[in-house]
Amino acid sequence: MIPKVYLNPKLSLYERRRQLIAVLYERQSDTVGNLAFEFNVSSHTIRNDIRILELEYPIYTKIGAGGGVFILDSSRLQQRWLTVRQRELLMDVCSVLGDEQALLMKSIIGGLSP
Numbered sequence: 001m002i003p004k005v006y007l008n009p010k011l012s013l014y015e016r017r018r019q020l021i022a023v024l025y026e027r028q029s030d031t032v033g034n035l036a037f038e039f040n041v042s043s044h045t046i047r048n049d050i051r052i053l054e055l056e057y058p059i060y061t062k063i064g065a066g067g068g069v070f071i072l073d074s075s076r077l078q079q080r081w082l083t084v085r086q087r088e089l090l091m092d093v094c095s096v097l098g099d100e101q102a103l104l105m106k107s108i109i110g111g112l113s114p
Contacts, residue, residue, distance in 0.1 A: 016041070017049050019084075021057055024071045026083050031068040032061075082112045 011019065016039055023038075024030065032050075036043045050069055053059055058072040082090070090109050094102040 011039070017053060020046070020049055021053055021059075022081065022084050022087075024057075024059060024069060025081060029068050029070040035069065082109065087112075 020035065020039065023035070032043050032046050036046045039046065046069075047061075050059065050061060059069060060072070061067070061069050087109055090105065094105050094109075097105060
């Protein structure tokens, strides 16, 4: 499955990193090459993003056979963020809410997104 991020190659640095960590939480692991393809950036860019994200999130990389980018299993149990699908569903719900309710819902979604 190719995430929506590939369809929008104009993501800001901040948004790309937010979506990258969300993808890792959802999948638990992936390869640098696959992530680079999906986010329409170079492997070098993904490696830089991972280095920055490692400072705040329990992720690590492994080189060689069976290698890739991983999120620590114990952190998945403590995750308090929405999955990509949950976030998309709630954003869709916002379209039927009034302006004030939609703003409130979007602030809640923002607080539960990595």
